[in-house]
Amino acid sequence: MADSKASLATVLLIGSGGREHTMAWKLSQSPKVGKVLVAPGNGGTLGGKLEKIKLDVNDHKAVLDACKKHGVSLVAVGPEAPLAVGIADFLTKGGVGVFGPQKNAAEIEASKAFSKDFMARHNIPTAEYKNFTDYKEAQAYLKAIKHKVVIKASGLAAGKGVVLPETTEEALENLESIMVNKEFGDAGAEVVIEELLGGPEASCLAFTDGTTVIIMPAAQDHKRIFEGDKGPNTGGMGAYSPAPVLTPELREFVLKNVLQKAVDGLRKEGRRFVGVLYAGMMIDPKKGPQTLEFNCRFGDPETQVLLPLLDTDLYEVMKACVDGTLDKLDVKFKNKHAATIVAASGGYPKKYVKGKVITGTEDVKNAVVFHAGTKVEDGNLKTNGGRVLAVTGLGNSLREALGNAYSGIDKISFEGMQYRRDIAHRALPPQRQLRVAVLGSTRGTDLQAIIDKIHEPGSKDPSKIDVCCVVSNRSKAGILERAKKYSIPAHFVSCKDEEGKTVSREQYDERVEEALKPYKPDLILLIGYMRIVSGAFCKRWERRLLNVHPSLLPKYAGGMDGDVHEAVIKAGDKETGCTVHMVEEKVDAGEIIIQKSCSVDSKDTPETLKAKVQALEGEALIESIDKFRRYMLGVEPMRGGC
Incomplete structure (x- = not known):
C-alpha cells in the first residue's frame, strides 16, 4: 500500500481562477x-487531494525548487502570463x-501582431489587418x-x-487611448487594426503535443x-x-485549416507547442470560419464546461502531450451537454x-461549484474577486444542463451577487408565448x-406572455368585464346543473377543464378565486397551478x-x-414561490392594508x-427545484 501511494504523481498547478479550480x-x-498542489489557488482549491501552497510563481527558480522539494513530476500552467515570460x-x-x-510558442497569444x-x-x-507601432501611421x-x-x-x-468602435471618430x-494614453500599458505599444467580421463566435480548443491535435x-x-449581451465586456x-x-x-474545417495548420506551422518555425491551443473563431456568413485570435491555454469560463465533459483521465492527457505520445491515447468526451453560470461581485x-x-455552496446538488475569486477567512468563505465562482451543470440536453x-x-448567496439568466440563449430555439389562464x-x-405589464410602453412581455382566457x-364578476375590455376570452362556468342543484367540486372542475381546453394553457393563476379546487384538478395541473394569498404564509392560511x-x-x-x-389539495399549503412584504402602521385599517x-x-x-416561463425554458428553477 505504501509503495502504491509513493508511485502516485504529484502535480503542481499554477493559477488562482475558476479555470484552475x-x-x-x-x-x-x-x-x-496522489496530490495536486495549487499556487496560489483560491478558496476552493483545498481538501482531498488538493493543497494550496505559498509560492511566487514569477520566481522561476523558486518554482523549480518547490517541484524538487515536493517531488512534482508535472506542472500545469493555467494563465497565459507565466507562459509568455518563459x-x-x-x-x-x-x-x-x-x-x-x-515562450516562443506562447507568442501566438502574447503578441497579436x-x-x-x-x-x-x-x-x-x-480577417484583413495591419500592424502599427507608429501612432500617426x-x-x-x-x-x-x-x-x-x-x-x-x-x-x-x-x-x-x-475595442470595437462604431464610427471613425470613435x-x-x-x-489615442491605447497608443498615446497607454490605457493597456505597454501592451498597446503596438496595435493590430483589422476588418470587423460578422456572425456567431465559437471557442475551439484542442490538446496538442506539438504534432497531434485533439479538438474538444x-x-x-x-x-x-x-x-441580452448588453453592458461592458467581462472575463466571461x-x-x-x-x-x-x-x-x-x-468542426472538421477548423481542425484541419486552423488548429492543425497552427501547430504544424509553429513546429516548422522551431516553436513546438505543448498544451492547449485555443482558437477564437467567428463563423462569418460570407467568408466562412475566420480566426479571431489564438490563446495558448485553456479559456475561462470554457474550461468549466469542457473538462466536466472530458471522459478521459486529464492527467493521462497532459502527460501524453508532454511526452509527445498523444497519438497513442484515445481521448474521449461524454455525449452530454454542459452549461456554466458565473456569479460576480456587485x-x-x-x-x-x-x-x-x-x-449555500454546500447546498448545491446535481451541479459542481468552481471557485474563482474566493478565499477562506475566519472560517467563512468570502468573495475575493470580480468573478467569484461558476456553477456547472451537465445534462442529456442543453436545457437539462442549464436547469441543473x-x-x-x-x-448560493452573497451581498451584491449578480449573474446572467440567459446563458446559452443563442443555442435555444425561439421561445413561444407562455399561455396563462x-x-x-x-x-x-x-x-x-x-x-398593464404586458402593454406598458417598451415592454418585451407581449412576445413572452399571452393571457389566453x-x-x-x-357571471357578473368584474374580472370577466376586465378581460373583455382587453379582448381576452372570458367565460362564466356555472356551478349549477340543469335542475339548479349545485354540482360537486370534482364535477365543477371538470367543467372548468372543458372551458380551458381550447386555449391549452401552460400555467393557471388563481386570482381572487373564491373556490377550493379539487384534488383531481390539482393533480392534473401539478406545479402549473399558482395562487396568490394576501398574507405571508403560513400565517393566516385558509383566510380570505x-x-x-x-x-x-x-x-x-x-x-x-x-x-x-403552488396549489395543492390542502388549502394554502403548497410550495412557496415568491413572498413580498410591507409594514403594518398603527393607523392602518383592513381597507388600507x-x-x-x-x-x-x-x-x-x-x-x-x-x-x-424561465423554468419552462429550462434555464431557471422554480424555488424548491421545480
Missing part, C-alpha cells in the same frame, strides 16, 4: 494522481515536464479606410485589449455583463458546450468590494397589473381577503404581505410568471 478538480479524479522553458531545462507552451503575421504566413483564415490608416474595424492591443492585456479616440467540443461564452459570465453553431463539417466589471460572506446549473446557483371570482385587480364562477387583513391588525403584526404558491398588499400581489404574480 476546474483543472485541479479534474486532475484530482485521476487514480494516478516559465515552461525554465522548468523544462530543470527536468520537470510542463503542460503549457514554451505576431499571431496575425503567423496566420498570414501559414494561410490560416483570418495608424491614425492615417483609420482615416483612409471605409469599413468598420476592430482595434487590438498587441500585447497581453488580461483579455481587455480589444476608432480614433480608441487608438466547441463552446460559446458570454462576455457582456448583462442579459457563462458558457456552454457543445455549441451547435459549429456543425460537424465546420459592481463588476468596474469597482467592486471584496470580503462578502458566501453561503441554475438550480445550483439559486442556492386565470380563474377568478372578484374584480381582478391583480389581473390588471399583469395586463379568464374563467369565473360568477378582508378577513386576513383584519386578523393581521388584530394580532398587532408589524409586517404583512402576500405569497404566491388591503390596498398595500394588493399592490404587492401584482408584482409578485408578474415575477412568478416570469420565473415559471
Whole structure:
C-alpha cells in the first residue's frame, strides 16, 4: 500500500481562477494522481487531494525548487502570463515536464501582431489587418479606410485589449487611448487594426503535443455583463458546450485549416507547442470560419464546461502531450451537454468590494461549484474577486444542463451577487408565448397589473406572455368585464346543473377543464378565486397551478381577503404581505414561490392594508410568471427545484 501511494504523481498547478479550480478538480479524479498542489489557488482549491501552497510563481527558480522539494513530476500552467515570460522553458531545462507552451510558442497569444503575421504566413483564415507601432501611421490608416474595424492591443492585456468602435471618430479616440494614453500599458505599444467580421463566435480548443491535435467540443461564452449581451465586456459570465453553431463539417474545417495548420506551422518555425491551443473563431456568413485570435491555454469560463465533459483521465492527457505520445491515447468526451453560470461581485466589471460572506455552496446538488475569486477567512468563505465562482451543470440536453446549473446557483448567496439568466440563449430555439389562464371570482385587480405589464410602453412581455382566457364562477364578476375590455376570452362556468342543484367540486372542475381546453394553457393563476379546487384538478395541473394569498404564509392560511387583513391588525403584526404558491389539495399549503412584504402602521385599517398588499400581489404574480416561463425554458428553477 505504501509503495502504491509513493508511485502516485504529484502535480503542481499554477493559477488562482475558476479555470484552475476546474483543472485541479479534474486532475484530482485521476487514480494516478496522489496530490495536486495549487499556487496560489483560491478558496476552493483545498481538501482531498488538493493543497494550496505559498509560492511566487514569477520566481522561476523558486518554482523549480518547490517541484524538487515536493517531488512534482508535472506542472500545469493555467494563465497565459507565466507562459509568455518563459516559465515552461525554465522548468523544462530543470527536468520537470510542463503542460503549457514554451515562450516562443506562447507568442501566438502574447503578441497579436505576431499571431496575425503567423496566420498570414501559414494561410490560416483570418480577417484583413495591419500592424502599427507608429501612432500617426495608424491614425492615417483609420482615416483612409471605409469599413468598420476592430482595434487590438498587441500585447497581453488580461483579455481587455480589444475595442470595437462604431464610427471613425470613435476608432480614433480608441487608438489615442491605447497608443498615446497607454490605457493597456505597454501592451498597446503596438496595435493590430483589422476588418470587423460578422456572425456567431465559437471557442475551439484542442490538446496538442506539438504534432497531434485533439479538438474538444466547441463552446460559446458570454462576455457582456448583462442579459441580452448588453453592458461592458467581462472575463466571461457563462458558457456552454457543445455549441451547435459549429456543425460537424465546420468542426472538421477548423481542425484541419486552423488548429492543425497552427501547430504544424509553429513546429516548422522551431516553436513546438505543448498544451492547449485555443482558437477564437467567428463563423462569418460570407467568408466562412475566420480566426479571431489564438490563446495558448485553456479559456475561462470554457474550461468549466469542457473538462466536466472530458471522459478521459486529464492527467493521462497532459502527460501524453508532454511526452509527445498523444497519438497513442484515445481521448474521449461524454455525449452530454454542459452549461456554466458565473456569479460576480456587485459592481463588476468596474469597482467592486471584496470580503462578502458566501453561503449555500454546500447546498448545491446535481451541479459542481468552481471557485474563482474566493478565499477562506475566519472560517467563512468570502468573495475575493470580480468573478467569484461558476456553477456547472451537465445534462442529456442543453436545457437539462442549464436547469441543473441554475438550480445550483439559486442556492448560493452573497451581498451584491449578480449573474446572467440567459446563458446559452443563442443555442435555444425561439421561445413561444407562455399561455396563462386565470380563474377568478372578484374584480381582478391583480389581473390588471399583469395586463398593464404586458402593454406598458417598451415592454418585451407581449412576445413572452399571452393571457389566453379568464374563467369565473360568477357571471357578473368584474374580472370577466376586465378581460373583455382587453379582448381576452372570458367565460362564466356555472356551478349549477340543469335542475339548479349545485354540482360537486370534482364535477365543477371538470367543467372548468372543458372551458380551458381550447386555449391549452401552460400555467393557471388563481386570482381572487373564491373556490377550493379539487384534488383531481390539482393533480392534473401539478406545479402549473399558482395562487396568490394576501398574507405571508403560513400565517393566516385558509383566510380570505378582508378577513386576513383584519386578523393581521388584530394580532398587532408589524409586517404583512402576500405569497404566491403552488396549489395543492390542502388549502394554502403548497410550495412557496415568491413572498413580498410591507409594514403594518398603527393607523392602518383592513381597507388600507388591503390596498398595500394588493399592490404587492401584482408584482409578485408578474415575477412568478416570469420565473415559471424561465423554468419552462429550462434555464431557471422554480424555488424548491421545480
